[in-house]
Structures are given as structure tokens and as C-alpha cells.
Amino acid sequence: MSGFLILGPLSKDTIIKDGLKTHSVGGAVYYQSRVFSSLNLNHTVVVTLAADDQHLLNEFPEKTTLIPVFKKETVRFENKYFNNDPNKRIQRSNAPNIPLTIEDLLKIFKSEEMDFEGIILSPLLSSDIPLSTVKWLSKKDIPLYAGAQGYLRNLKNCDINLNLRPEFEELLKMVGILFLDENELKAIKINRKETFMESLNRLASYGPEEIVITCGDKGSLIYSQEKVHKIKAYPPLQVGDPTGLGDTYLAAYLSCKKNNKDPIKCGKFAAQIATKKLENRI
Secondary structure (H helix, E strand, O other): OOOEEEEEEOEEEEEEEOOEEEEEEEOHHHHHHHHHHHOOOOEEEEEEEEHHHHHHHHHOOOOOEEEEEEEOOOEEEEEEEEOOEEEEEEEEEOOOOOOOOHHHHHHHOOHHHOOOOEEEEOOOOOOOOOHHHHHHHHOOOOOEEEEOHHHHEEEEOOEEEEOOOOOHHHHHOOOOEEEEEHHHHHHOOOOOOOOHHHHHHHHHHHOOOEEEEEOHHHOEEEEEOOEEEEEOOOOOOOOOOOOOHHHHHHHHHHHHHOOOOOHHHHHHHHHHHHHHHHOOOO
16 A cells, blocks of 8 residues: 555535535545545545445545444434635534544554555544554654544534544644644634744644644734644635635645655645635636
């Protein structure tokens, strides 16, 4: 095997935008697979879902190597957007407890067969990829990359809120590049007095070499070697479904990192790909 290994749940999404409600397959693993497939890059997705929903796997690109792990339920998400701003939304979920465990991965891989160039942690909820699983993966001498969203989400009466969780700092010790959006960064501030740079310096002190913050139409910010690089957004010619923009950016950024270590070039490339997704061209 080669390429990236992507871990996380498939989601049955309900999108509410401009007063219209649509249903689609979603989840970070799905949007990331579309990017890697469009770029003709090898990738394998280990995806959790209920056996009754396995027909939804047909929605993944043909170039994606899929390894389903069947659980008792499939994650469901409702995303309600306001004013076409991908960072202004209300989220609700059924939040099933369907962790991807060490035992699940042992059934799939033997230690010597895990020769991926990188592992992408793409949980939607904090229970999707437990810290114990991440610790096991970290011993494989394969770079780990993570989207922060799932590890910050808390559920209250089906509504999703963002909060700093106790295990988050431990997670960062094992992650090479952390991806999050501006709202998630605000959620992990220790207190109101902590400045933007103080937050980034604190997060980097735990382990990540780079921290990537997406900010919707305001572009993105990349923290690398104690410097922050500003990346402009590319205005879309038309605005489609904004769900999965951050996941798209993550996959595009890492795909560029394969051959180019310059964070600015990778950020510009990721911004271009994210715009294509917003225009429904990916």
C-alpha cells in the first residue's frame, strides 16, 4: 500500500441553505477522498457506518480504496447555513458512539503492512477515533495529521457546541499538522486575554509543526516556524454547498506537501481547490 490512510466515519447529511433542505453523503473522509481522487493520488479510507447503509459507499470515487468497518449506527448531521458563509452554521447530530478501535484496525492491517506516507485523522465527533487508537497509530512511525473539529465537538440535546476537551493536548503531542477553522481556534482559548499568537504558540508547544486555520472567504492562516502566513481566498464564480470546505482544504494542502514543503505554496494550492469545491467542480 501507499499514499494516505484516512480514518473516520461516513455521515448522512441534511443541508439547509436558502430555505431549501437537501440530503447527501458527507463526512470528512468523503470530501477528502474526492480531492485525492481528482488529483490521482493513492489513498485508502477506513470508514465507519452501519451495515444497513453500506450502499452509501457507492458515492465514494472509484479511485478510492474503501475498507468499511460496520458499526451499530451511522452518524447523521444537520448543517444549517446562513448567508452563504461556511463558518456560520448551526449543527445538530445523533452523535452515536461508534469508535474506530485498535481491534478494528488489527483486523484490517498487520503492523508490517502499514506503509502509508501519512495518516489523516478525520473524526466528526470526539468518540470517533479514541485517544487510545491514536496512541497505537503513533507508534507506527507514520506522520499523523488531524482535523480538530471532531475532537472539539460536544453534544447538548442534539446541538453541537465547540469546547476544549481534556484529551486535546495529549492528541497534539502526536500530530504533525493540525487543521481547524477560526471558530474552533476561539473555542480552545484558555481565556479571553490569550491573544491569537499566544494560542498558536501554546498549541505548537504541544507538538504540531504547522497549524492551519481556515477562515471562510477571509482566506486562511498558516502557522509555521513561529510565523503566520496569510493566504487569500479565491472568490468563487458561483456558490454551491459549503459543507466540507475545510476537509477539502486539508486534503489539498497535504497533497501539495508531498512534493513541496513551502507552506505558502501549499496554502495557495489548497485555497484554489477549496474554491473549486465551493463551485461544485470537485
